[in-house]
Structures are given as structure tokens and as C-alpha cells.
Amino acid sequence: MPHASQLLDLGSRRLWRLTGRRVDLQGAERWLDAPVSASPRVGEEWAAAEAARHGGVTGEPGPHAGLLPSMAVLDGPGFDAARLRPEVRDFYECTTQWHMEVWTGWSPLFWPAGEVVSRLWGRRVEQLALPMRPLEVARGMDSRITPILDRQGEQVAAAWTRTLRGSGRPVFSGAYSARTLPGADRASVHVAFPLESGNVQVFLRPEVTTDGGLLLSSQSGRFGDDGAYIVVADRKVHAARVPLHESFHVHVDPDGVLRTDHELRLGRASAVRLHYKLERRP
Template identity: 30%
Template sequence: MRFAYPMQKIQDWLTQQWVILRGRRINPDEFPWLTGPFGLLDSIGKDFIEKFAESENLIIDYHTASQGLIPSMKLLNLSEAEFSKLSKQVISFYENTADYHLDFSVKWNPFFKIFGVLITKLFSVRINQLNIPTENIKDTESLESEIITLIDPDSKKIKYTIWYRSIKSSGQVVYSGIYGVCTLPSGHTCVKAVFPLPNGNATVIMSPSIGKNGELILDSSGKKFGDAGFYFLLKDSKGDYWSQFIKSFKDKLIIGEKEDGILAEQTLTLWNKMVLKFNYKINLKSKF
């Protein structure tokens, strides 16, 4: 039996041990679609970004202009019919995310709210990651949305694109994720978001489709390991890699063009029950 790395917070050790017991050992070289950066035990937030960039010999660009989560939406390999139907405003947002301002609201299912409070107290506040407000936000809050890129000094190409989001009024970091695309074993192209955690990460892989009104639908509702879905990854005390596919947890994002800009709805479900819902209003930043 393998064990998680011992010299860390007990709650981190227990969750990692759970992944080892319930998951599978993997060779990361055989799973390029799944692997991504791991968090460090002793750093959070932008401190992690600086240490990670130093360890990988990468240059940090905190002030990337007109940089997007996805360099080109054609990387999603949609059919010609799908791509022609996709909202031009949605394409612009993903390709030029740094040019946009976001407001959001949050609605919890009261039956799951206690789990959100526990996760926040045990993990999220400490590690500045997946730090979702535990109170409903009816009136929208503004998000500070920052695109940070890590650049290879030799090729000058972007190796990692980080979307760093915090609540403007409080500075509370909500998400710090590394975004891109990946190709599943099936050959299907998906959007991939990696959220570094101590000695591991949480990875969400979402399958794209286009709605009848040109909206982009990203869905993590896979059924088995190798599908789109939610995964935990970590290294054990001997340096071997482990992963667990969480079939019961699903994330669905619908983002489309409306008269007053771009609107998005993100729904997280557990055991097919709604846990919480985000609504976003997305508009171009003022140039003045």
C-alpha cells in the first residue's frame, strides 16, 4: 500500500490518501492529456506562480495585453458548421480574455452549503485556491480578472496561461487556474483547466459543443476515466503519480452573446444535484 507525502497538513494528507486508495497509479508520460502543474506545499497564490516559474526556468508576464485563455478557438477542432455558428463575441472573449471585465453572482443549494463552508475553512482560504464565496451573492460582484503567462525564454513562446481571478471588493482569490486545450484518448479535443493544490492538482476537462443560438457549451459530464470530467492528481511519498476520476462531480458552462454583452451560466452538480450556480456578465473593459 502506498502513502501520501507525510510532511504536510493532516487534511491534505487525508484527501491525498483517499485519492491513492480510490484512484489509480499512472505513468504521466502516458497521459499527456491529463497531467499538469502541481502545487507546492509552502506557497500559495502568486507566490506559487513565482516559485513555479523559477523551477521551470520560465519568464512571468503579469501584464499581458489582449491575451486569451485559448490562443485560437480553432484549436477546439469544431466542425466548420459548428465554428461558423459560434458567437463571434464568445470567440473574442476566449482569444482576448484580458480585454474583458467580469461581474458574477453565486447561488448555493442550501443542502450543500455546509460542505462549501467546510472546504473553505479546511482548504480554500489557506491555499488561495477554489475559494468560492460561501454566501449567496444576489447582486453582482466585480471580479479582478488577470491573465498571467509563463514564457519559455529560448523560444519566446507561451508555455502556460494562468487565469487569476479575485473578488475586487475583498481581494479574495477565487480561482487560479492554468488553461488550455487537450486531446482525449478518443481523439476528442477539450478545454482543460488545471488548479494546482499542495503536492497535486484538480483538473477539469470540458467537452465543447455549440448551442442553437451560437452559445459555447462546455461540459465535464464524462462517464469513465479518459472522458471529459473532474480529476485529482498527486504524487505519493515515493514520487509515483496517482489519479482519481470523480464521476459524481460535474461542471457545465454555457456562455453566449446577449444584447447587453456576454452572459455565462456555470452549474456545478454532485450526484446529479445542483450544488451551486454562477452567473457572469462579461463586457469589454473601457479604454478610457
């Protein structure tokens, strides 16, 4: 007899197959081709499998490993990485060097649903386990960056694993890269969170603010626009765009401290806000 958790996972994948559309990851929807987990519990082995898929290996998580090899990979009409504050660029290009303190605040309307998702999926599969209570992040987050290299040794993505410092519990494990959507005039920041037989993906459009900060956002749109997608790869591949929208504002405050305001919305309603204080290690 299948375990209750297996039935839950199978049921959720069937739901997304029914509500999504058939996609061809080797053809027209290649932009949705992203890593998956080989097991229900998401560990770090997916990064090596993704590197092997590109004919390469994972690099050393050294002191200068970053989410992107250079912010210039996002350059295009309306975006010039040279206009960013040096601290903002350094965080994305040398992420390992930065220490994070986190505060979280849930909307009372969405907190019960977030708690259910966290208990039934997030903590069990060790993925997308958003902190539900302020004390869970009181001691901050630890992070580990593992470059994913192709056969030429070039970074095609970076695996970023974040854990709660107080408990060691995994929160996120995702592949970060730059990827251009169909018909787009420049690259978006692409984040893929592997799951068993699928993944959750987010495409975020970058903008430089007037003070040299970085704004990453996903708004309402059509299939193929910036936004959030769920991909289920079970014999045939299906994908659904979901009404989940995010914004990240990475900026330097008047005291010279690098901070990030992160908002996650369901439709137009704000579900959760997170605030990060980022400090460069000595």
C-alpha cells in the same frame, strides 16, 4: 508536531491515493501532466515553474492576453470556432479586456458541505474558494491573465487568477489550455488548479450552440473521458476521477450582453450555480 492543517492535507492526499489509481505522467497518462504548487498556499509562482518546465518563461499580462491563443485550437469534428459569436471568441482570446460581475446560488442541500470545504481548504490554501454568500461577490471579481510560454515563445497555457474585488481574497488560480484526451476526435478545454503535491483538473468538451454561443460540459464517463480528476503526486502519482460535473453556457442575451451560466453538479444533483455578466472594458 505537524500542524493540524498539515495533518488534514496529508490525510486528504492519502485518501486520494487509496481511492485512485497509479498513473504515469510521462507515459500513458501524459494527458494528466499539469502544474502543482510548491507550497501549501497557492500563489502565482507555479506559473513561472510551469513555463520553466516547458523551457520557456511567463509572458506579460498585457491588454490582449487570453485564456486560449485562438479558439481555433479547439476545432475538429463537430466544432468550428468560426461559428461562434465574435463576443464569445473575444472573451477567450482577449480575456484581460473583460470585466466580470458575478452572482452565486448554492443548493441548500450542499451549502453546509461547501462551507466546510471553503473554511478548511479553500480560504486557507487560496484555491478553489467558491464564494458562499451573494454579498461576497457583490462588487464583482478581478482577474489576471499570465501567458505561459514554451521555448519557442508559443502560448502553451494561461494562468488565470481571480480575486474578489471587495476583499481581495483569491478565489481561483488555474492553468487554461486545449488538450486532447486519449481516443478523442478533438481537443477539450483543460483547466488545472494547482495544489501542494497535486492538482484538480477538469476537461470540458466544447460545442457551438445554434445562436453562436459556447457550451462547455463534462458528463458522466470512464477514466480518460471528459470530467474532473484529482491528481496526487507524492513519490508515486495517483489519480482519481470524481463525480463532479460542470457546464458553462457562454452566450449573448437579447440586449447584446455577454453572459455565462455555470452549474456545478455532484452526480446528478445541482450543487451551485453561478452567473456572470461580462462587459468589455472601454
